[in-house]
Amino acid sequence: MKHTRWFYHPLFVFIFSILALVLSLFLSIYWYTKASKNLETIARKFNIDPQQVLKSETWMVILVLSILVGIILIGIFAIFVYSQKTVQLYRLQHNFINSFTHELKTPVTSLKLFLETFLKHDIPRTDQITYIRYMLQDVGRLSDNISRILNLARIESKSYAGAFVDSDMVQLVKDFITENHHLFEGCQIEIHDPDDAPFTYTVNVPLFEMFLINIFTNAIKYNTSRTPRIDIVFERQKQRLAVHFRDNGIGIPKTEIKRIFKKFYQVGRSDDMTAKGSGLGLYLVQNIARLHKGRVIASSDGPGEGAVFTLLLPRRR
Known part of the structure; x- marks a missing residue:
């Protein structure tokens, strides 16, 4: 046959x-x-x-x-x-179901194990605190995955909340990092604004924060360095505004760069690079950029050389 x-x-x-x-x-x-x-x-x-x-x-x-x-x-x-x-x-949906099932099952199994341990044994307070921290991390993973699915449904149906308002994007990024510093502990984030002038654009603040959380999470998740680093560079070009997010992660193969923004797509599995997550993060990033009349492009010198994600927005006259 x-x-x-x-x-x-x-x-x-x-x-x-x-x-x-x-x-x-x-x-x-x-x-x-x-x-x-x-x-x-x-x-x-x-x-x-x-x-x-x-x-x-x-x-x-x-x-x-x-x-x-x-x-x-x-x-x-x-x-x-x-x-x-x-x-x-x-095929992409099949891969998504497999990986997403793993992303849900792993923290649930871990939570069940810790709860059974609490139920069956008397544990010292110090160990309890350690286990509770692990449990909170698992709950965070579950919450992130569920939020991505819900956010994807809202964006595709255009039922997202919030209005588009003129905002200083540099200050917006700084405020976001300050308010969510607990999510990026151990990560070095630097903001570079050469002109030190307002970088104003009309944005939907909740959507832009969703954009940032996905960019940052992606940079940290696909990183094997002791200290993950993200450099954010604001650049004013003639016809557009550019925001570059440069990381020191595992990089992206040249053959994968054009595919990573597709729905459910994950970088292929290999010996030094394993597909992680749900394959929705960068798809959300690109869709949020399009809702702001812009787009995101990616570049990398290859595996182990980090990656740069650039948000390009049309400059208003």
Whole structure:
């Protein structure tokens, strides 16, 4: 059975269909041309003007056949592309379910173990505090995963709360880091604003904070350094504003850079890089940027060289 499976591959079916259609067109034209020549011979035999026997319509018929076959080919190609995208989306969803199940099951199992330990044993106060901290970390992981799913649903349905207001983005980032410093303990975050001038843009503050939490979490999660570092650089360009988030993490392979913003997509598993999370963080980041009329681009010198995520926003006149 394994030797016959290639007959059912979409690519083989697509190529076979095109070849069959092109061959049909060729045979039809060949048959029509030959039939026209036979009719012309018969017309001359009986002293009939050949122009009256389909001669003038030959190329018109060929042209119409070619156009119809072209339309059919375009339809087949569209169906093929759609089917391939559907298969790819199915695979991404399958990977998401597997990884997200792991992300939920691991902290739940850990919490259950700690609670059973509290129930069965008398534990010294110092050990209790240690275990409680572990439990809070697991609860935080669960909360983050659930929040991402809920936020994704809100953004895709455009039912997010809050208005777009003019804000100094430098100060907004500083306030966010100050208010959430407990989430980034052990991480060094530096803000660089060369002009020391207001970096004003119209933003939805809750959405932009969601953008920042995903960028920071991604930089810390995919990092093997003793001290994760994030450098935030604000740059004023002629036509746009740019905010660069540079980290010292594990980097991104060149072949993966264009795919990392896709829904459910995770960097492929390898010996030195394991897929983590749900595959929704950067998808949320890109969608939030688009809601602000901008986009996010990524760059990296390769595995082990860190990564740079740049938010590009149109500059107002």
